[in-house]
Amino acid sequence: MLPDRKTFPPDFTFGVATSAYQIEGSSHGEAGPSHWDTFAATPGNIADNGNGSLACDHYHLWPQDLDLIRDGGFSAYRFSTSWARVMPDGVTVNPQALDFYDRLVDGVLERGPAPHLTCYHWELPAALSDLGGWQNRDIAGHFADYCTAIHRRIGDRVASTATLNEPWCIAWLSHFLGHHAPGLRDIRAAARAMHHVLLAHGTAIQALRGDGARNLGIVLNFETAHPANDSPGAIQAAKLQDAIYNQWFIRAVMGQGYPQAALDGLEPHLPQGWQADMEGIAQPIDWLGVNYYTRRLYAAGAGLWPQGDAVDGPLPKTQMGWEIRPEGLTEFLTRLARDHVGSLPILVTENGMSEAAGPDITADPRRIAFIGDHLRAAREAMDEGVNLRGFFYWSLLDNFEWGWGYGPRFGLVHVDYQTMARTPKASWHAFRAMLRE
Numbered sequence: 230m231l232p233d234r235k236t237f238p239p240d241f242t243f244g245v246a247t248s249a250y251q252i253e254g255s256s257h258g259e260a261g262p263s264h265w266d267t268f269a270a271t272p273g274n275i276a277d278n279g280n281g282s283l284a285c286d287h288y289h290l291w292p293q294d295l296d297l298i299r300d301g302g303f304s305a306y307r308f309s310t311s312w313a314r315v316m317p318d319g320v321t322v323n324p325q326a327l328d329f330y331d332r333l334v335d336g337v338l339e340r341g342p343a344p345h346l347t348c349y350h351w352e353l354p355a356a357l358s359d360l361g362g363w364q365n366r367d368i369a370g371h372f373a374d375y376c377t378a379i380h381r382r383i384g385d386r387v388a389s390t391a392t393l394n395e396p397w398c399i400a401w402l403s404h405f406l407g408h409h410a411p412g413l414r415d416i417r418a419a420a421r422a423m424h425h426v427l428l429a430h431g432t433a434i435q436a437l438r439g440d441g442a443r444n445l446g447i448v449l450n451f452e453t454a455h456p457a458n459d460s461p462g463a464i465q466a467a468k469l470q471d472a473i474y475n476q477w478f479i480r481a482v483m484g485q486g487y488p489q490a491a492l493d494g495l496e497p498h499l500p501q502g503w504q505a506d507m508e509g510i511a512q513p514i515d516w517l518g519v520n521y522y523t524r525r526l527y528a529a530g531a532g533l534w535p536q537g538d539a540v541d542g543p544l545p546k547t548q549m550g551w552e553i554r555p556e557g558l559t560e561f562l563t564r565l566a567r568d569h570v571g572s573l574p575i576l577v578t579e580n581g582m583s584e585a586a587g588p589d590i591t592a593d594p595r596r597i598a599f600i601g602d603h604l605r606a607a608r609e610a611m612d613e614g615v616n617l618r619g620f621f622y623w624s625l626l627d628n629f630e631w632g633w634g635y636g637p638r639f640g641l642v643h644v645d646y647q648t649m650a651r652t653p654k655a656s657w658h659a660f661r662a663m664l665r666e
């Protein structure tokens with residue numbers, strides 16, 4: 230059951246979220262290749278050897294997708310623009326791309342919801358990846374130029390702008406764990422990316438503010454890290470993962486410096502003189518975006534830093550094997566307010582679950598329960614004083630789930646990848662009933 234709409238303030242935002250590469254279709258509209266296209270070209274990197282070249286064909290079908298947002302009763306739409314579409318070579322603007330996003334934003338507004346822009350949800354132009362991508366300090370200036378180009382075209386009509394989505398994924402998951410493009414497993418590359426992604430955020434915020442942009446923020450992901458058992462090694466491993474995942478980015482953005490536990494392992498690999506960048510990184514922001522999905526258990530591991538192995542947990546799981554733990558959302562929201570952002574507005578910019586389609590593609594009772602439990606967890610954080618202003622479900626549509634390909638289905642709306650037919654699921658109807666109350 231979803232909660233009663235009236236349990237949230239009237240001006241609380243209920244939205245849905247998507248990202249460009251996962252839905253648009255990167256082969257249309259003269260987009261340049263991104264590092265996801267080049268990563269997907271290596272067999273085995275994507276579960277089904279798929280890629281985002283067609284995805285949900287949102288590039289052509291966006292009017293019906295926006296209708297689904299309006300008809301679902303949502304008051305906001307969080308979408309991203311693709312850097313590789315806007316700047317196919319990383320620096321030169323593709324006018325067709327800006328025209329596309331211009332039409333999209335007008336289309337959202339015509340239907341009523343407020344558009345919320347994320348500038349980077351992972352489509353690094355391959356040309357910049359070839360120059361070292363996030364390992365190369367020059368990325369910060371390139372990124373600021375890209376954000377400014379987008380802002381100049383659609384910034385007058387968006388309700389908010391986020392620089393980056395999930396820097397942990399951009400840096401650690403992609404350069405140390407190797408699961409996402411560019412698929413590296415290299416501590417030096419990871420440390421540089423961990424720093425440069427933040428430098429890019431700070432540089433872009435300064436450029437955007439200089440250009441008159443308002444309501445700027447960043448979207449960070451948080452994942453509970455618990456010890457798998459009572460051993461000192463497991464406790465230590467969970468603490469270290471928490472520092473890398475849940476503290477590194479928010480502390481730097483809020484001017485609190487990098488957490489020592491993570492610095493102990495990463496500092497030797499950071500670019501020289503990194504300390505001088507910290508002030509520029511800690512630009513004032515107007516809101517914080519929080520993505521929350523799950524928790525992970527860690528056991529002591531042998532070998533090189535950071536010793537610690539993720540192990541299977543006992544809680545009910547989603548299609549992707551992620552534990553379902555709604556109270557983690559309350560915990561993160563209250564912790565963020567207490568330790569980092571105070572009364573700064575917070576938006577839950579992503580929360581959702583993947584669930585395989587059954588014989589009835591519209592039946593998703595576990596998803597409805599998941600959403601209801603997480604909305605109640607969010608409400609609890611508000612009762613504890615957190616300045617939470619909105620909740621965006623991930624995702625409007627089933628879509629390309631990165632290295633997992635098209636298997637996991639996160640959507641409120643089912644997508645048939647053969648016909649591109651969209652079919653709202655019971656969860657979409659449940660939201661609609663709630664939001665129409």
Ligand code: IFM
Nearest residue numbers: 248251395520579623630
């Ligand atoms: O699909 C992703 C999204 O791109 C970023 N946040 C997590 C989602 C689910 O894995």
